[in-house]
Amino acid sequence: xxxxxxxxxxxxxxxxxxxxxxxxxxxxxxxxxxxxxxxxxxxxxxxxxxxxxxxxxxxxxxxxxxxxxxxxxxxxxxxxxxxxxxxxxxxxxxxxxxxxxxxxxxxxxxxxxxxxxxxxxxxxxxxxxxxxxxxxxxxxxxxxxxxxxxxxxxxxxxxxxxxxxxxxxxxxxxxxxxxxxxxxxxxxxxxxxxxxxxxxxxxxxxxxxxxxxxxxxxxxxxxxxxxxxxxxxxxxxxxxxxxxxxxxxxxxxxxxxxxxxxxxxxxxxxxxxxxxxxxxxxxxx
Amino acid sequence: xxxxxxxxxxxxxxxxxxxxxxxxxxxxxxxxxxxxxxxxxxxxxxxxxxxxxxxxxxxxxxxxxxxxxxxxxxxxxxxxxxxxxxxxxxxxxxxxxxxxxxxxxxxxxxxxxxxxxxxxxxxxxxxxxxxxxxxxxxxxxxxxxxxxxxxxxxxxxxxxxxxxxxxxxxxxxxxxxxxxxxxxxxxxxxxxxxxxxxxxxxxxxxxxxxxxxxxxxxxxxxxxxxxxxxxxxxxxxxxxxxxxxxxxxxxxxxxxxxxxxxxxxxxxxxxxxx
Numbered sequence: 001x002x003x004x005x006x007x008x009x010x011x012x013x014x015x016x017x018x019x020x021x022x023x024x025x026x027x028x029x030x031x032x033x034x035x036x037x038x039x040x041x042x043x044x045x046x047x048x049x050x051x052x053x054x055x056x057x058x059x060x061x062x063x064x065x066x067x068x069x070x071x072x073x074x075x076x077x078x079x080x081x082x083x084x085x086x087x088x089x090x091x092x093x094x095x096x097x098x099x100x101x102x103x104x105x106x107x108x109x110x111x112x113x114x115x116x117x118x119x120x121x122x123x124x125x126x127x128x129x130x131x132x133x134x135x136x137x138x139x140x141x142x143x144x145x146x147x148x149x150x151x152x153x154x155x156x157x158x159x160x161x162x163x164x165x166x167x168x169x170x171x172x173x174x175x176x177x178x179x180x181x182x183x184x185x186x187x188x189x190x191x192x193x194x195x196x197x198x199x200x201x202x203x204x205x206x207x208x209x210x211x212x213x214x215x216x217x218x219x220x221x222x223x224x225x226x227x228x229x230x231x232x233x234x235x236x237x238x239x240x241x242x243x244x245x246x247x248x249x250x251x252x253x254x255x256x257x258x259x260x261x262x263x264x265x266x267x268x269x270x271x272x273x274x275x276x277x278x279x280x281x282x283x284x285x
Numbered sequence: 286x287x288x289x290x291x292x293x294x295x296x297x298x299x300x301x302x303x304x305x306x307x308x309x310x311x312x313x314x315x316x317x318x319x320x321x322x323x324x325x326x327x328x329x330x331x332x333x334x335x336x337x338x339x340x341x342x343x344x345x346x347x348x349x350x351x352x353x354x355x356x357x358x359x360x361x362x363x364x365x366x367x368x369x370x371x372x373x374x375x376x377x378x379x380x381x382x383x384x385x386x387x388x389x390x391x392x393x394x395x396x397x398x399x400x401x402x403x404x405x406x407x408x409x410x411x412x413x414x415x416x417x418x419x420x421x422x423x424x425x426x427x428x429x430x431x432x433x434x435x436x437x438x439x440x441x442x443x444x445x446x447x448x449x450x451x452x453x454x455x456x457x458x459x460x461x462x463x464x465x466x467x468x469x470x471x472x473x474x475x476x477x478x479x480x481x482x483x484x485x486x487x488x489x490x491x492x493x494x495x496x497x498x499x500x501x502x503x504x505x506x507x508x509x510x511x512x513x514x515x516x517x518x519x520x521x522x523x524x525x526x527x528x529x530x531x532x533x534x535x536x537x538x539x540x541x542x543x544x545x546x547x548x549x550x551x552x553x554x555x556x557x558x559x
Contacts, residue, residue, distance in 0.1 A: 055454075058454075058458055059458075060454055060457065060458070084460060087458060087459075087460050088460060090458070091458060091459075092454070092455060092458050094451040094454075094455065096451060099450045099451045099452065100450075100451040100452050100455050101452050101455070102452045102456075102469075102470050102473075102474070103474075104473050104474060113456060113459050113461065113469075114459035114460060117459055117460035117461055117465075118460055160455075163455070163459065166459075167459075167460075
């Protein structure tokens with residue numbers, strides 16, 4: 001369904017007054033594949049380049065090199081009409097739910113935007129569809145008239161999910177979609193995502209730094225570190241056996257249910273334990 | 286401090302908005318409100334003090350002072366509003382395009398703005414009026430050409446920061462075109478601060494028009510305009526200072542009302558002033 005072939009990218013500062021030559025590499029030679037109805041977890045610490053890769057896959061940022069092939073078309077080398085059709089099948093849910101919605105719009109307007117762009121519905125039909133979508137994500141049709149600031153974080157993330165599934169896409173990129181929520185909401189949203197996946201036959205690219213969240217949803221995982229894929233695991237559990245320092249750090253950063261016992265904690269040396277600690281507290285703010 | 290605090294908040298916004306409405310109402314209804322023809326010369330009545338017939342007296346050509354002030358409001362407020370609206374529209378569109386499209390389009394438009402901002406406003410306006418000749422339309426055009434840059438720059442910077450917000454990316458992914466993103470997401474989100482800043486600028490526009498008319502570049506006699514009236518009154522500053530005081534006071538009050546309104550609005554919406 002989606003193939004990423006040898007993508008490299010760097011953020012160059014380019015303007016017509018200054019043209020700096022060298023720029024830091026963000027991604028180096030990334031290749032991955034996501035099949036129909038699969039969920040691929042993309043793990044990595046912050047700065048590993050996962051969000052950049054997410055942007056590239058979404059068609060928002062042209063990679064310096066490489067291809068992104070979605071449903072047999074190269075996203076960055078196709079005509080407008082095809083791209084428009086492809087966009088419809090490739091949606092997104094962002095991490096920060098508050099910045100992902102226009103604060104001046106109501107939930108119904110937010111969800112109605114993709115519908116208005118692709119489907120010509122009468123106002124009554126549109127309202128009906130929006131009501132259905134809101135109910136699908138566990139809200140009520142009356143919530144449609146609310147503005148973003150009237151929702152809690154978890155509810156607003158549901159609105160974002162409703163917008164993402166409005167067009168019945170084939171694939172959704174979940175860019176840290178649950179990371180800014182508390183534990184209870186995280187598990188609710190993860191359950192909702194799993195349910196939607198089986199109902200709509202969706203593929204997910206689940207970008208996260210939280211191994212445990214990835215374990216609940218994903219059937220394959222890749223780990224990125226400093227712009228490279230350092231580890232691939234075909235089954236979720238096998239990732240915990242990896243010896244790569246980046247993977248071990250991620251695994252150890254997960255806070256356990258019982259404070260005395262952390263997954264893979266013993267296998268880190270002292271400095272690694274320290275940075276894992278910092279990392280786990282960072283992700284949960 | 287207490288005095289300043291009293292000029293903030295909801296009540297102040299209401300009072301100032303009402304005052305602005307009254308000013309514009311008077312300007313619009315001038316032909317029905319004004320007791321006399323503002324340009325009718327009556328040399329027998331010149332430089333008269335206040336009377337039942339002429340509430341604020343007459344000027345050096347025997348024209349009714351009150352009627353001239355009322356008609357003057359049409360020019361001062363009307364043209365200030367026109368400058369406000371037109372430069373706002375140009376500024377928002379240019380700023381939104383520059384900020385959203387970015388790259389060389391942004392660079393060219395912003396260098397143009399900086400070029401215009403590098404000159405003192407009055408010098409630029411004098412230059413433009415010098416080229417096209419004196420007259421109200423020329424002044425209007427000149428002020429419009431220098432005012433839009435401020436809106437454009439503010440708008441552009443806001444758009445650049447808005448662009449980082451994810452809802453713009455989400456809108457693109459939902460299939461919205463560039464133009465509909467600018468229209469639906471960008472402009473509504475920059476509107477409010479821009480209008481607040483615009484209210485402050487409105488006071489400046491009134492001052493600019495009056496200043497240029499005072500210099501004889503704006504409205505041409507015998508039409509009434511506050512700045513021009515002050516100019517006409519200068520010859521009688523010793524014997525009849527009220528000829529300058531009335532229009533001067535009006536300019537002061539109107540500009541103050543706009544400034545206080547702008548301040549109150551920006552406090553309410555928490556917008557930093559430039």
